[in-house]
Amino acid sequence: MFAPEYGAVTAVRKHRLAQARERTENALKHLLRQATDGHAASFTSLQGALRMGDRQLMALTQRLEREGLVRSEGAQFQLTAEGERVALHVLRAHRLWELYLADELGVPIHRVHEAAERAEHSLSKAQLDRLSAAMGHPVMDPHGDPIPTGDGSVPESPGTPLGAWPPSTPGRIVHLEDEPPLAYAQLSAEGLRLGQVIRVVDRSPTRVVLSDGENEYRLAPMVASNIHVAAVTAAQVAQPWPEGVLPLSGLPSGASAEVIALDPAFRGFARRRLLDLGFTPGARIRSDLATFAGDPRAYRLRGTTIALRREQSDRVLVKPLA
Amino acid sequence: MSESLTVTPGDIVREAAALRRSLDAGFREEVVTSLYGEVERITRRAVQDSGSGPLELDQRIDRVVTSRLFGLPLMLGILAVIFWLTIVGANVPSQMLATGFFWFEDLAAAWFTQLGVPWWVTGFVWHGVYRGLAWVISVMLPPMAIFFPLFTILEDLGYLPRVAFNLDYLFKRAGAHGKQALSMAMGFGCNAAGVIATRVIDSPRERLVAILTNNFVPCNGRFPTLIMLATIFVAAAFPPAVASLVAAGAVVGIVLVGVAFTLVVSWALSRTVLRGEASAFTLELPPYRRPAMARILYTSLIDRTLFVLWRAIVTAAPAGAVIWLLANISPGGVSLATRTADFLQPLGWAMGLDGVILLAYIIAIPANEIVVPTMLMVYMSQGMMTEMDSMDGLRALLVDQHGWTMLTAVNLMLFSLLHNPCATTIITIYKETLSAKWTAIGALMPLALGFIVTLFTAAVARAVFGF
Numbered sequence: 001m002f003a004p005e006y007g008a009v010t011a012v013r014k015h016r017l018a019q020a021r022e023r024t025e026n027a028l029k030h031l032l033r034q035a036t037d038g039h040a041a042s043f044t045s046l047q048g049a050l051r052m053g054d055r056q057l058m059a060l061t062q063r064l065e066r067e068g069l070v071r072s073e074g075a076q077f078q079l080t081a082e083g084e085r086v087a088l089h090v091l092r093a094h095r096l097w098e099l100y101l102a103d104e105l106g107v108p109i110h111r112v113h114e115a116a117e118r119a120e121h122s123l124s125k126a127q128l129d130r131l132s133a134a135m136g137h138p139v140m141d142p143h144g145d146p147i148p149t150g151d152g153s154v155p156e157s158p159g160t161p162l163g164a165w166p167p168s169t170p171g172r173i174v175h176l177e178d179e180p181p182l183a184y185a186q187l188s189a190e191g192l193r194l195g196q197v198i199r200v201v202d203r204s205p206t207r208v209v210l211s212d213g214e215n216e217y218r219l220a221p222m223v224a225s226n227i228h229v230a231a232v233t234a235a236q237v238a239q240p241w242p243e244g245v246l247p248l249s250g251l252p253s254g255a256s257a258e259v260i261a262l263d264p265a266f267r268g269f270a271r272r273r274l275l276d277l278g279f280t281p282g283a284r285i286r287s288d289l290a291t292f293a294g295d296p297r298a299y300r301l302r303g304t305t306i307a308l309r310r311e312q313s314d315r316v317l318v319k320p321l322a
Numbered sequence: 323m324s325e326s327l328t329v330t331p332g333d334i335v336r337e338a339a340a341l342r343r344s345l346d347a348g349f350r351e352e353v354v355t356s357l358y359g360e361v362e363r364i365t366r367r368a369v370q371d372s373g374s375g376p377l378e379l380d381q382r383i384d385r386v387v388t389s390r391l392f393g394l395p396l397m398l399g400i401l402a403v404i405f406w407l408t409i410v411g412a413n414v415p416s417q418m419l420a421t422g423f424f425w426f427e428d429l430a431a432a433w434f435t436q437l438g439v440p441w442w443v444t445g446f447v448w449h450g451v452y453r454g455l456a457w458v459i460s461v462m463l464p465p466m467a468i469f470f471p472l473f474t475i476l477e478d479l480g481y482l483p484r485v486a487f488n489l490d491y492l493f494k495r496a497g498a499h500g501k502q503a504l505s506m507a508m509g510f511g512c513n514a515a516g517v518i519a520t521r522v523i524d525s526p527r528e529r530l531v532a533i534l535t536n537n538f539v540p541c542n543g544r545f546p547t548l549i550m551l552a553t554i555f556v557a558a559a560f561p562p563a564v565a566s567l568v569a570a571g572a573v574v575g576i577v578l579v580g581v582a583f584t585l586v587v588s589w590a591l592s593r594t595v596l597r598g599e600a601s602a603f604t605l606e607l608p609p610y611r612r613p614a615m616a617r618i619l620y621t622s623l624i625d626r627t628l629f630v631l632w633r634a635i636v637t638a639a640p641a642g643a644v645i646w647l648l649a650n651i652s653p654g655g656v657s658l659a660t661r662t663a664d665f666l667q668p669l670g671w672a673m674g675l676d677g678v679i680l681l682a683y684i685i686a687i688p689a690n691e692i693v694v695p696t697m698l699m700v701y702m703s704q705g706m707m708t709e710m711d712s713m714d715g716l717r718a719l720l721v722d723q724h725g726w727t728m729l730t731a732v733n734l735m736l737f738s739l740l741h742n743p744c745a746t747t748i749i750t751i752y753k754e755t756l757s758a759k760w761t762a763i764g765a766l767m768p769l770a771l772g773f774i775v776t777l778f779t780a781a782v783a784r785a786v787f788g789f
Binding site: 105106136137139149155262269270272273274275276277278280281282283288289290291292293294295296298302304305306307308309311312 | 339342343345350351354355358359381384385388390391393394487488490491494500524525602603604605606607608
């Protein structure tokens with residue numbers, strides 16, 4: 001019960017400390033976000049973001065000022081240099097962790113935000129540096145938000161909000177805002193993803209219609225405003241797949257084909273694994289063996305036999321050879 | 323360093339960081355694609371393709387080995403042959419080793435007596451510790467020395483990836499990884515080795531599933547129990563000429579039950595404590611290779627057999643001592659072994675077993691191979707571990723004197739599949755997971771399952787068939 005390291009008293013105190021750290025960091029995060037968006041942060045905006053009572057929040061802001069993380073000017077709060085450093089660390093932790101979950105562990109993309117909200121408060125700078133190095137110093141989280149660097153600089157958020165994008169002009173999706181989660185869930189359920197090239201086909205006060213040339217997406221303006229797009233270079237305009245392209249899983253047994261591409265929505269570890277095995281555009285492939293259940297299947301590729309589950313072979317686009 | 327060099331490492335890092343941001347998201351892909359393009363260019367220039375005879379043979383073998391029709395039966399057939407060879411081949415060397423070891427035991431005990439060493443020292447050292455070790459070596463060494471090389475040949479041929487390929491669909495449905503079939507196959511030799519073999523699985527979740535379920539395939543230490551039961555209760559009904567075949571078939575049947583439990587428990591884990599989607603599965607089916615016999619003998623005998631045997635010896639020595647003490651300390655004229663067995667009797671009965679069997683399983687936590695000898699020792703109320711000479715004598719002892727029925731046999735087979743892993747495996751699980759929690763789950767979950775299943779089958783058998 002009272003044991004110095006494992007006792008219940010220590011456990012309660014540790015929990016309190018962790019909770020205090022979480023509140024501090026969430027407050028700093030809110031101030032950083034407001035500053036980035038060009039808004040002032042007030043007692044009311046903090047209260048909305050942190051969902052805390054008057055008295056608790058008062059104590060928190062006073063503590064933050066005392067610790068030199070925040071200074072107040074009238075009714076407004078601003079981050080000090082030290083406060084910004086801490087806030088950027090938390091932001092970096094959040095975005096790196098999201099990317100790690102989505103790309104390396106294959107966690108569904110609509111579930112990474114919530115998990116990162118918890119993990120961001122318990123990662124140290126050294127851990128983040130290692131994580132970043134292990135993933136090849138990534139620059140964007142899975143939603144297209146820039147990841148702050150270790151020395152504390154934040155690259156600019158790319159792109160223009162969809163609301164300010166001229167109609168009928170192709171734009172490449174560079175950012176899908178993940179807050180509020182409900183709006184994000186709808187975007188990802190519709191199948192919109194980073195890198196997709198879209199046009200605004202129709203805009204009215206009640207809905208926005210987008211098209212990527214194949215599918216039309218009808219969104220509420222509120223939801224559509226969470227999409228940011230950027231100008232498209234010629235190379236980025238999606239070329240329509242050549243005639244007759246099908247997923248590898250649809251290739252009849254014994255037939256040969258040429259690999260055209262890997263599905264752009266297929267990312268992270270699993271994608272890299274297929275690339276490393278030689279599933280690169282132009283490679284010749286033959287559907288070779290099937291098990292009793294027809295899944296997995298084995299394919300001949302570059303002189304080796306490689307077995308894939310249907311989940312992977314669905315993501316490889318091939319063009320059958322005559 | 324010349325003076326004109328004004329670029330510092332810091333400049334390079336900064337420049338790289340700035341350039342990184344301007345890279346397209348797909349640049350890794352372009353790197354890999356260009357690497358493969360370069361490789362293709364070089365091979366076109368430097369490598370000549372002289373018709374591919376062996377390759378075609380490989381592919382023809384693969385057509386059969388992984389075919390929808392023959393793939394699974396062939397696999398079971400190969401498994402049955404390996405078990406049969408192990409059962410038949412291990413018999414004689416086991417007997418010889420046992421005879422030799424026990425001859426030396428008598429000799430050494432006689433020396434001790436002549437030298438005037440007190441009887442309890444002689445008993446403890448020779449009839450306790452030494453006899454425990456001798457038993458484990460003579461029962462374990464020959465089957466392992468046959469099973470591991472045979473298994474390594476399959477591995478070396480390149481057959482095991484085909485097994486993983488054949489079974490992957492079942493494991494995928496269970497939310498597990500296809501390579502779990504590989505670690506499972508290693509588990510037949512030794513569950514501790516099987517737990518280590520799960521390192522080939524990338525995904526931490528699926529690796530944990532494979533670790534926790536590895537114990538559901540019977541290891542070498544448990545085969546003697548299964549073989550004994552198969553011989554007494556199944557093969558006894560057949561002519562001697564086919565008895566060993568029938569015994570091997572029965573063992574394969576038990577193995578299939580174990581595989582079924584592996585899949586069901588993997589499925590349950592993937593939907594509860596280890597929730598998650600089946601991860602990517604890419605498996606290379608390497609070309610078949612001629613096994614390198616010298617290397618096979620070395621790796622299977624030194625790396626596997628002796629390694630596993632050594633750990634069994636380390637745990638069996640204290641167990642031998644405990645058995646001797648339990649059987650020889652007799653407060654009030656009744657040995658501790660008998661007292662404990664009587665205490666466990668009600669639970670044993672409810673599980674369709676008896677107190678002696680449960681006691682044997684408690685003593686055998688360090689090494690499963692001493693289950694049968696411990697049982698026989700208590701049954702015969704003799705002061706040390708022993709082996710019956712013939713299967714008929716064994717049958718008479720178990721069925722006629724101690725009331726074993728088909729229910730006892732079936733439930734003992736089930737409990738042999740479903741109980742806590744041996745101490746070596748538990749330690750290995752801890753070393754591999756570094757988590758006390760998963761180690762506890764890995765140890766207790768199969769045991770709980772064993773209790774539930776045997777209590778259930780015993781109740782059903784008694785209610786429906788009137789055992």
